Every structure is written in structure tokens, then in C-alpha cells.
Amino acid sequence: MSPVHADSFAELRRAMVEEQLRRRGIKDKRVLEAMTEVPRHLFVPPGQYDEAYDDRALPIGQGQTISQPYMVGLMVSLLDVQPEHKVLEVGAGSGYQAAVLSRLAESVCAVELVPQLAERAARILADLHYDNVRIMTGDGTVGCAEEAPFDRIIVAAAAPEIPEPLTEQLAEGGVIVAPVGNRLVQTVVRAEKRGSKLNTTRSIDCVFVPLRGRHGWND
Ligand code: SAH
Numbered sequence: 001m002s003p004v005h006a007d008s009f010a011e012l013r014r015a016m017v018e019e020q021l022r023r024r025g026i027k028d029k030r031v032l033e034a035m036t037e038v039p040r041h042l043f044v045p046p047g048q049y050d051e052a053y054d055d056r057a058l059p060i061g062q063g064q065t066i067s068q069p070y071m072v073g074l075m076v077s078l079l080d081v082q083p084e085h086k087v088l089e090v091g092a093g094s095g096y097q098a099a100v101l102s103r104l105a106e107s108v109c110a111v112e113l114v115p116q117l118a119e120r121a122a123r124i125l126a127d128l129h130y131d132n133v134r135i136m137t138g139d140g141t142v143g144c145a146e147e148a149p150f151d152r153i154i155v156a157a158a159a160p161e162i163p164e165p166l167t168e169q170l171a172e173g174g175v176i177v178a179p180v181g182n183r184l185v186q187t188v189v190r191a192e193k194r195g196s197k198l199n200t201t202r203s204i205d206c207v208f209v210p211l212r213g214r215h216g217w218n219d
Helices: 003-024 029-037 069-079 096-102 115-127 164-168
Strands: 058-061 064-066 086-090 107-112 133-137 150-155 170-181 186-194 197-206
Touching (some): 003 069, 058 115, 069 150, 069 170, 069 197, 096 107, 096 115, 096 133, 115 133
Parallel strands (some): 086 150, 107 133, 150 170
Antiparallel strands (some): 170 186, 186 197
């Protein structure tokens, strides 16, 4: 890619952060910096680079989508990731949100059900030398027992409820953010683990592709 192109994408990215995130109330400085840094266009299908910074979700193949920038900014801000944290993402998709998380955390384990998507995400992240992210192929609703506990867990597909194994694999005091609801509309939910209890707060309504797998939608 020519330097001229690289510069224009950086410009589009700054505008995205200013207009779609900061102006709509996303304040977390580290999240804004990470989203200014991560080249979102590389995660959308080639040929659609010019649309990568638009204010919407985009198709990434296999019937799946890369989330709208605002939704990534909001959910990752709610997650409150600190530099020493170990993070689990369920639904890696394009790998974009995992890339953003990798700028904020010690390490990220991102699980994707669709092998073709997982392979592409892993390749892009490796090309960028984002070496603290590991993409795994499989059903993320069962979590990732060999890497647990996690300080933070984020679910990037619509869940009927927070999958039990994820709550179990969350560290004490840890936070999980997930879109919870029915298949048509969900609410972004943030839950903090205190002993055997989850203290839950609700944020905005949203629309995600369905979470499949053992603790997702199976029809
Ligand atoms: N975070 C992604 C967008 C996610 S779209 C990004 O930044 O691009 C939701 C993804 O969840 C889809 O790719 C879908 O294949 C995946 N998914 C659905 N059910 C899953 C499951 N049980 N385990 C892992 N991934 C799942």
C-alpha cells in the first residue's frame, strides 16, 4: 500500500474516533487511542477498505459481520481493561475487536466458531505483529478452560443469557460484557463477579448475529 493510502486511512480513523466515538460519549482515553491505532480497514474484506470507517457494521463473509465502531468502543469501554489483564473474547469474527483489546490488555484469547474466519483473523493479527492475541477455533460458549481464569470476558454475538462456563471462568471481581436478549434485539449487559453473585447493569439496545454452540442458539 502506498504511503498516500496509509495516510488517508489514518485520517479516516481519526475522524471515526472523533465523530463516532468521542462525540457520542466514549471517553476512555486508552480505548480511543487503541481505536486510533488499529488499522480497521485491514480486517474488512479486500475491496471494501474504503467502507471500513463507516458508521455501521459490515459483512465479513460466512454470514457474519464486523461490529460498528461505536459498538466496539462502547463495549470495550464498559469492559474496563487494564494492562495486566487476561481477556477472553467469544466471537473473534474478523479479529478487529481482538486487535483493539490486545492494545489494552496483557493477553487476549479470542475464540471463533467459523474456521475460515479464525484463520483469516489469525493471519492479519500475525502480519501486524499483535503477538499477545491468540485466535482459537471452536465453540466459545464453553470458554477456554486451559487458560482460565480471565479478568475480562467479552461476548461479540447475541446470547440468550450469559453462558454459565464463562461466569465460572471469570476471576473474582472480573467483568463480562455481552449482548443478551432474543434473536432480533439484545441489550449490552455488563456483569461484575462478586463471589457467587453477578452484579449486572444494562446499557443500550443492540443487534448482533446469533451466538451459536452449546450455550447459544441451536436451531
Ligand atoms: N468481534 C468481531 C465481530 C463478531 S461477529 C469483529 O471484531 O469482527 C460474531 C462472531 O461470533 C461471528 O464471527 C460468529 O461466527 C461468531 N460466533 C458465533 N457463535 C460462536 C461461538 N459459539 N463460539 C465462537 N464464535 C462464535
